[in-house]
Amino acid sequence: MIDLTATLMPDGMADATFAILLATSFAGSLITVAFGIGGGALLLAVMATLVPPAALIPTHGVIQIGSNIGRAAVTFRHIYWPALPAFAAGSAIGAAIGGSVVVNLPPAWVQIGVGGFVMWSVLGKPPGAVRDWPFSVGVISSFLTMFFGATGLFVATFTKSQKLPRHAHVATHAALMTVQHGVKSLAFAVLGFCFASWAGFIAAMIAAGFLGTLFGKLVLNRMDERRFRIALNLMLIVLSLRLIYGGISD
Known part of the structure; x- marks a missing residue:
């Protein structure tokens, strides 16, 4: 009999670790x-303690492609399409530049910078060129994601600045992040990362994420616009503080 769990887990990963990640x-x-x-x-933070460093950013990126495709699919009719072409072009440029940089940026400085920018976006008003323009947001966030992994916070400042209804915010952010993680994963494939040995694990993580998407949509449907905005701002602030604290600690 084939042990399905064993075929999904990478070599050396314990059952408990696999369950926690799912x-x-x-x-x-x-x-x-x-x-x-x-x-x-959240996923990146947990994976960082349980997944080998060399596989962390590439596998997280592909898992996020699946997760964001699922979100975009269940909210498809709410996507704000005008933002995508310029963002996609900027993402391709940002990932190409990031992939060609020989000396990595210090992760601590990246964390502090992204966290500070998002705090500024929630509590103040940063320059429109890095907040409202999809091309520049694509370039900057895709460059950073090659080193840091989770730059959804940065992209969320652009989505938030469009003042979209809650369903459109979720749908558009999912579509933008699908593009960004897709470009990033392609860049890592070109750089030589072997995704095949992690394919089963990635598929299981995507499936678990899609179940979470379905349950999350039920919560979103029951939430009004005012509460969604308050919850979004609180999440942005908390995650920003965590990034800044992590950067300072490092």
Whole structure:
């Protein structure tokens, strides 16, 4: 008899670790759909303690492709399409530049910078060129994601600035992040990362995330616009503080 769990887990991963990661993928997708942001950062934080460093950013990126495709699919009619072409072009440029940089940016400085920018976006008003323009947001966020992984917070500042209804915010953010993670994963494939050995694990994580998406949509449907905005701002602030604290600690 074939042990299905063993075929999904990478070599050396314990059953308990696999279960924790699946549960986190479910919870992360639920949180992102219900509150607009946060699931990708949560998943990255947990994976960072349980997945080998060399595989962390590439596998997280492909898992996020599946997760965001699921969110975009269940909210498809709400996507704000005019933002996508310029963002996609900017993402391709940002990932290409990031992939060609020989010396990595210090992760601590990236964390502090992204966290500070998002706090500024929630509590103040940063320059429109890095907040409202999909092309520049695509370039900057895709460059950073090659080193840092979860830059959904940065992209959320653009989506938030469009003042979209809650369903449109979730749908548009999911579509933008699908593009960004797709470009990033392609860049890692070109750089030589072997995704095949992680294929079963990635598929299981995507499936768990899609279940979380379905449950998260039920929460989103029951939430009014005012509560969604409050929840989104609180999530952005909490995650920003966590990034800044993590950067300072490092």
